[in-house]
């Protein structure tokens with residue numbers, strides 16, 4: 001079987017460069033395209049050079065329509081509006097779309113659902129094995145502990161991150177809500193400021209820290225009377241997300257159109 005041809009969009013970004021490196025060193029896949037937005041300084045550069053590797057013979061382009069036509073999958077860690085556009089083009093080309101982008105609105109999520117009627121989409125707020133395993137543990141703990149245990153989700157990321165709470169924090173919140181058999185949207189507290197009053201029982205709180213170069217730290221606290229259980233994940237290298245994305249693309253190849261999660265890919269669903 002020939003290697004799966006992958007395109008990295010947002011090629012010059014933190015994740016884009018990491019993805020190019022991981023695709024180049026992974027078995028069963030090869031880089032066939034690298035996309036940046038119109039006007040980007042990196043257009044025309046070799047994708048390998050951009051990622052700190054020897055040249056790969058793939059020039060960065062701003063023409064996804066042409067590049068997707070010669071690919072079997074797209075790895076997309078960009079921004080929500082760009083991801084919605086790429087989803088339409090990937091669906092037209094009937095190729096796998098692996099989406100790591102976070103911070104999509106409800107309307108943007110609906111656009112991804114629409115694209116997934118025609119193409120295989122794997123979307124997750126976190127592509128690492130560790131976080132997806134953690135989500136299962138959080139679900140289990142939330143099922144075992146009643147609302148006497150307050151659930152709080154704490155995340156910290158680098159100073160450049162533009163969305164909050166992180167996609168991972170929301171994924172972990174969703175897992176906790178499922179364990180408790182409640183709806184996250186009706187129980188989440190995402191902001192606290194000033195005279196807030198006492199904590200409403202049964203809510204799931206989110207706290208966001210931003211600073212430095214932190215790749216992604218998440219903790220879920222179950223705080224009871226006299227004891228607190230903390231479940232945590234610490235990312236020290238973005239390669240964990242990129243390896244997960246490559247795994248997802250390979251898993252998705254040849255599947256029925258639809259929207260899948262990383263838990264599906266890892267057999268944790």
Ligand SMILES: NC(=O)C1=CN([C@@H]2O[C@H](COP(=O)(O)OP(=O)(O)OC[C@H]3O[C@@H](n4cnc5c(N)ncnc54)[C@H](OP(=O)(O)O)[C@@H]3O)[C@@H](O)[C@H]2O)C=CC1
Nearest residue numbers: 010012013014015036037077082100101102125126127241
């Ligand atoms: N699910 C997961 O496991 C993970 C998800 N993420 C998510 O991935 C996303 C990207 O993160 P990160 O790499 O740190 O961000 P960066 O800002 O470093 O990278 C995003 C890249 O996308 C480019 N871009 C923006 N619009 C377009 C467009 N229309 N066409 C092509 N390229 C475009 C940006 O270019 P420019 O800067 O010139 O605008 C930039 O190079 C975030 O949403 C983040 O939360 C990150 C890590 C793991």
Ligand SMILES: O=C(O)C1=N[C@H](C(=O)O)C[C@H](O)C1
Nearest residue numbers: 102125161166167168215216
């Ligand atoms: O922006 C990032 O960097 C990350 N974003 C994802 C998120 O929003 O959870 C995943 C990871 O934590 C890194």
